[in-house]
Amino acid sequence: KGEYEFLSNFYPCKIEFEGSAYNSVEHGYQAAKSLDPEYRAKLAQSIPSNKAKAIGKKAVLHKSWDIIKFKVMEDLLRKKFAHPELAEKLLATGDEELVELNWWGDKVWGVCKGVGDNNLGKLLMKIRSEIKNRANEEFVRSVGRSIT
Secondary structure, eight states: OGGGGGGSTTSOOOEEETTEEESSHHHHHHHHTOOOHHHHHHHTSSOOHHHHHHHHHTOOOOTTHHHHHHHHHHHHHHHHTTSHHHHHHHHTTTTOOOOOBOSSOOOSSSBBTTBOOOHHHHHHHHHHHHHHHHHHHHHHHHHHHHHO
8 A cells, every 4th residue: 555555466457368457467377277268357347456466266276387487477467567657666665675575464465464475566676677687778878879
């Protein structure tokens, strides 16, 4: 909530994933759990993010889900932060450590009661660093052009 709400996977943001449009990273992530077109179509509808998560809890996971879920999340986050206004907000977090704190016990994507892998926070910081590096490279190129 509040100032950093945009970091949440529930934050409204159009995301395209494997030919379908979703209303948030959460919608896309839950859709990616299954290859069933009907299941994915349900998640492409205009439903709240918490409902998308609830639908995802009932998904019949495709056999490689545990192997690909981190890559799927990274891809979805890259698409989210390709939106210039969200990239700017992410850059505005500076060099702060980003931690997905939660009370519901998610120790894979976040940290609960001081314990967890914080994979969501790590991915956000990785993408922030890449955006910063691209911006620096573009600045250096533009300065070089203006000097010559």
